[in-house]
Amino acid sequence: MKHLLSAADLDLDAATLVLDTATEMAAMASREVKKLPTLRGRTVVNLFYEDSTRTRISFETAAKRLSADVINFSAKGSSVEKGESLKDTALTLQAMGIDGVVIRHPASGAPNTLSQWVDGSILNAGDGTHEHPTQALLDAYTMRSRLGQLKGLRVAIVGDVLHSRVARSNVLLLRTLGAEVTLVGPPTLVPVGVEDWPATVSYDLDSVLPGTDAVMMLRVQRERMGQAYFPSAREYSRRYGLDNRRVKLLPEHAIIMHPGPMIRGMEIAPEVADSPRSTIVEQVANGVSVRMACLYLLLGGK
Amino acid sequence: MTTYLIKNVSVLGGEPRDLLVRDGQLHEPSGPAADVTIDATGLVALPGLVDLHTHLREPGREDAETVETGSRAAALGGYTAVCAMANTDPVADTAGVVEQVYRLGQAAGLVDVQPIGAVTVGLKGETLAELGAMAESAAKVTMFSDDGFCVNDPRLMRRALEYVKAFGGVIAQHAEEHRLTEGAQVHEGVQSAKLGLTGWPAVAEEAIIARDVLLTEHVGSRLHVCHVSTAGSVEVLRHAKARGVNVTAEVTPHHLLLTDVRACTYDPVNKVNPPLRTQSDVDALRAALAEGIIDAVATDHAPHAAEDKECEWSRARPGMLGLETALSITMQVLGNDWETIAERMSRTPARIAGLSEHGHDPLPGNPASFTLVDPAARWTVDPEALASLSRNTPYAGMELPGRVVATFLRGEATVLDGKATR
Numbered sequence: 001m002k003h004l005l006s007a008a009d010l011d012l013d014a015a016t017l018v019l020d021t022a023t024e025m026a027a028m029a030s031r032e033v034k035k036l037p038t039l040r041g042r043t044v045v046n047l048f049y050e051d052s053t054r055t056r057i058s059f060e061t062a063a064k065r066l067s068a069d070v071i072n073f074s075a076k077g078s079s080v081e082k083g084e085s086l087k088d089t090a091l092t093l094q095a096m097g098i099d100g101v102v103i104r105h106p107a108s109g110a111p112n113t114l115s116q117w118v119d120g121s122i123l124n125a126g127d128g129t130h131e132h133p134t135q136a137l138l139d140a141y142t143m144r145s146r147l148g149q150l151k152g153l154r155v156a157i158v159g160d161v162l163h164s165r166v167a168r169s170n171v172l173l174l175r176t177l178g179a180e181v182t183l184v185g186p187p188t189l190v191p192v193g194v195e196d197w198p199a200t201v202s203y204d205l206d207s208v209l210p211g212t213d214a215v216m217m218l219r220v221q222r223e224r225m226g227q228a229y230f231p232s233a234r235e236y237s238r239r240y241g242l243d244n245r246r247v248k249l250l251p252e253h254a255i256i257m258h259p260g261p262m263i264r265g266m267e268i269a270p271e272v273a274d275s276p277r278s279t280i281v282e283q284v285a286n287g288v289s290v291r292m293a294c295l296y297l298l299l300g301g302k
Numbered sequence: 303m304t305t306y307l308i309k310n311v312s313v314l315g316g317e318p319r320d321l322l323v324r325d326g327q328l329h330e331p332s333g334p335a336a337d338v339t340i341d342a343t344g345l346v347a348l349p350g351l352v353d354l355h356t357h358l359r360e361p362g363r364e365d366a367e368t369v370e371t372g373s374r375a376a377a378l379g380g381y382t383a384v385c386a387m388a389n390t391d392p393v394a395d396t397a398g399v400v401e402q403v404y405r406l407g408q409a410a411g412l413v414d415v416q417p418i419g420a421v422t423v424g425l426k427g428e429t430l431a432e433l434g435a436m437a438e439s440a441a442k443v444t445m446f447s448d449d450g451f452c453v454n455d456p457r458l459m460r461r462a463l464e465y466v467k468a469f470g471g472v473i474a475q476h477a478e479e480h481r482l483t484e485g486a487q488v489h490e491g492v493q494s495a496k497l498g499l500t501g502w503p504a505v506a507e508e509a510i511i512a513r514d515v516l517l518t519e520h521v522g523s524r525l526h527v528c529h530v531s532t533a534g535s536v537e538v539l540r541h542a543k544a545r546g547v548n549v550t551a552e553v554t555p556h557h558l559l560l561t562d563v564r565a566c567t568y569d570p571v572n573k574v575n576p577p578l579r580t581q582s583d584v585d586a587l588r589a590a591l592a593e594g595i596i597d598a599v600a601t602d603h604a605p606h607a608a609e610d611k612e613c614e615w616s617r618a619r620p621g622m623l624g625l626e627t628a629l630s631i632t633m634q635v636l637g638n639d640w641e642t643i644a645e646r647m648s649r650t651p652a653r654i655a656g657l658s659e660h661g662h663d664p665l666p667g668n669p670a671s672f673t674l675v676d677p678a679a680r681w682t683v684d685p686e687a688l689a690s691l692s693r694n695t696p697y698a699g700m701e702l703p704g705r706v707v708a709t710f711l712r713g714e715a716t717v718l719d720g721k722a723t724r
Contacts, residue, residue, distance in 0.1 A: 087612050107614035108487075108498040109568030128616070130498030168498060192503070193495030 003122040004294055005111050007133040007172040015140070015176055021293035022141050022286070029065075029289065038300050039068035042099040047089070047114075048125075049075040049105040054260065054284070055125055059102045062291035068100075068299070086110060090117035100299050103127070108165075121298040129163045135259050136169035138290040140177055142279050143214050145286070146255050151178035156208050157199075158184040158240060159218030159267055160229075162191045166259045167218060171199050184208050185218075185240060188229040205240055209249035216257040217242050217267045233266055243269040247277070255279050303713060307336035310343040311674065313664055315640040318343070323670045326713035330666045340718075342674055345707055346640060347664040349648040350382025350671035351629065354474070354552050354655055355449070355528060355600035357621065358384075358415070360406060361399070362391025367605035367691050369406035369415060372625070374724075375603070375689040377412040377716040379625040380673035380706040383652065383660045384413050384603075388420040389450040395420035395431035397439035404441035412716045412724065416655055419443040421462050421473060425451050430462060437469040444656040447474035449528055450575075452510055454480055459514060463523035472550075472654065474526040475514055477535070478576065482506035487616055489562040489577045497565055499615065502577045504532040511535050515542035515549050526654055527551040529602050531576040533586035540595050550654050552600035553587050555631035556622055560584075560696060570611050570618030571696050574604070577620075588635055591646060598651040601628045605692030623695040626688050629675065630702035638677050659712070670713040679705035689722065 001014060010018065028034060044063045046056050056072065063070045073089075075081065080089065086105075093101060100121045103111050108128030115122045126132040144150055155174055161167045161183050174181050181199040183190060190201055202208050209215065220236060230236045237243075242256065250256075256268075256278045264270045273280060306323040313319065322329040322336060353376065359367040369386070376384045386403050388394035394403060400417040407415020419436035423429050425448045436443040446466060453459045453475060462473050483506045488494045490501020511527055515538065518525040530536065530551045542549050556574060561581050564572035572578060590596040604621025611618050629647065636642055644663065652661025664672035682701045685693040709717040716723055 085609065085613055105614070107616045110614045112568040113614055128498055129500075165498060168496075191495035192490050192501060193492040196492040196495065 001298065003115055004133050004298060005115065005122060005124045006131050007136045007169040009133070010173065010176060012176055015137070015173060018137055018290065018293050018297060019141050019144060021297060022289040025292040025296070026286070026289040035065055035067060037067050038296055039063065039066040042299055043069045043071065043097070044100040044102060044295065044299070045071045045073055045093055045098050047073045047101050047103045049080065049110070050126070051076070052104055052126065055104060058284070058287040059125060059291050061288050063295055065288070065292055066295055068295065086114060087117055090114050093120070094118045100295065123294060123298060126165055128165065130165050131169045132165040133169045133173070134287070134291055134294055135166050136173040137294070138283055138287045139170055139216065139257060139259070140173055141286045141290050142257065142283050143255070146279060147213055147253065150174070153179040154182070154211055154213045155179050156182045156184055156212045156215045157218065158205060158215060158242070160189045160220050160224065161185050161194070161218070162189045163221070163224070164218050170216065171197050182208050182212070186230050186236070205246065206249060209246060210251065212250060212254055214255050214257060215242065215250065217262070218259070219262060220267050237266055241267050241269065242272050244271060247272055247275070257283060260284070304338060304715070305336040306715070307331055307339045308342050308347070308674070309339060310341065311345055311347045313347045314644055315346060315638065321347070321664065321666070323710060323713050326670055328664055328666050328668050328670045340708065344678060345674045345676055348380065348640065348644050348673050348675060349661055349663050350673055350709065350711065351380045351647045352651040352655065352657060352660050353381055353384040353601050353603070353625065353628070354526070354598055354651045355602045356384040356386055356625065357389070357604045358386045358403070359605055360390065361402065363607070365691070366607045369403060370410040371689060371691045372603070372605070373407060373410040373412035373415060374722045375625040377709045377711070377722055378689050378706060379627070380629045380675065380709055381413050381625060382671040382673070382709065382711045383416060383655070383657050384625070385416045385418050385445060385655050387449045388418050388447060389425055393420050393424050394418070395423050395425070397432065397435040400436050400441040400443050401439050412722065413711060414657065414660070416657060417441045417443055418474065419446045421446045421448045421453050422458065427451060427454055427458065430458070430465065433462070433465060433471065434469065437471060444469070444471050445474050445526065446471060447476065447528065449474065449476045452476050452478040452480060456513060456517065460517050460521060463518055463525065464521045467523050470656070472524045472526050474528050475510065476528050477507045477510035477514065479506040479509050487573070487577070488565045489579045491562065491580060493562040493565055497568070499565065504534050504579065507532055507576055508534040508538055511538045515539070515547045518549060519545065519547045524548045529554050529557065529576055529600070530587065530596055531557045531579050531583065533583045536586050536590040536595055539590070543595065550597040551595070552598045553591055553596045554600060554602045555624055555628045556696060558584065558587055558591065558635045559631050564696065568615045570613065570615050571622070571694050573615060573618050573620050574622050575620035592636065592642065597646065598654060599628060599632050599646050600651065601625050605690050606694050607692060611694050621694065623688065623690050623692060626690065627683060627695065627697050627702065629706065630704045633677070633704040634702060670710050672710055673706055674708040676705045676707050677703070681705050
């Protein structure tokens, strides 16, 4: 595999290989020296057109633990603010002989577009409302380590599915791994065309929770508020927020996930986020292992 | 003026015959020998094509296209007249600008360039432009459009429709309910959901067409609908025509051939407004064109500079080249049905645009504005080989049927041997 642009790039074998490799990487993280020489001499650029401290730090940590040289390129205060196009930035990276580009971009498809101009591997770290494949991988990794196997697992993804790159990547990857996905949200936040997705759709969270092994809450961005997707934050929270009452509807073993950053009191109650069933902090830690695995598999074989 | 004897030409697919081109007219061969003899064995003569919807970009974006380069592309595509859209910079919303475009077209001399005037000042949809002044100008504008934008305000649209009745004008509407298409990038459906691109719902087009045909009926005016793209729009038009509303409609070659699946590579050469739709829309548009519910094929030729297309999908400008490929694509869609091709690409658009010198079959007694097509030829689209200044064709690498061999405008050859004469 040359690039990781979409979760659909991974078949069952490839996805399983990433998760297994991540397990090995995680084992190393408990050692005193958390560093492997695998990517020594390779250069990875974190090309971030969108502010995302957590994702950038996660990728940076992953690359550094593999001994790669890491260059952080943030659109703010750079040539991009002076009007440089994605193509010219790409040609610059190409001229410098970059081995891998981790790209976060507000435009859906920007990593695909970038891949035509650079020879190095492109790793999609979130593009617009399209995909975020490493998030789906770390979510799958988290579910596997908490619940055993993914085959037959019942996963509910709740919230703003329409604008969520996390939801798109998760639906594709979980299907590949044999899980059953139910999307839950107000009809306004479920995309037209969802009927083609390998997932079922429900508008009623209460009815879905009892048959759920893992519930994944999506962030609802504040800017959606003025666009008539739902009447008010309060009503949203009442209908689709995960509070204590709803948690009791879940089976005993079920876990509660959130890709972060979360809005406490909106889509998730604070005590739910902090409960032992919540994997939110674990997901962050697993993110580093999964991204190490992705970088290793994309760049290590060269 | 050079005289041409065209030998063994099949006029609209009829039995081969000879035609004489002299003094801007077509004649039965007679009198002194012609200056030039063209062996047209195997070629079909069509009335010169008329495009109701061309973006020539001049004034303002001469890096993307000029009146001259666009005229050359048109002639090479078999056209003898094009209607130039008003969304230039400055906007063609005054007599001065439409006259400038008209004169640039005359100077290029490759096709008749008929300017379309803006409906509203600056295409802003707020106040009517001086439609009467444009109608009375040297450019004799009869068609008005804010294309690129919809005349959204229903009261303003009503007034525009009413006002142009005074001089036999027509409003060409870009039908797009903008509140339903904010940020829209691709057709709303399976592909938009998958690609995470904001959807452009079919209903945003259909709702405006429905409103406008009712307004047109109410005020007894005339409406033309630009680039119809959905099956639902076809049904609205069918209903309106059955009621006797004076409405005509056009479809682009790309909406007859391509679907929204093209967006899956995120290559912005496939970005266009209205967006590429689904296969069932394509099927409905083809049927409507054959049936006559859609009256004309219009290119919506929209040249864009490389930097406006070599970028992220959402940053790219919408639009595709069309003039040099339209006839081939229509042939691919309709087959060698010359009667229907002549009707939809020449006679009817000439009538809609009020271009009385165009749209006449290439027969003795008629103006010598026609094109010769080799229906047996196939060619592969090479963006670099196009006459347009821009390269944004979605057909690169596609093999298409039919090649324009020659085009004549009022007896003067604008294209010979498949090459522009100037």
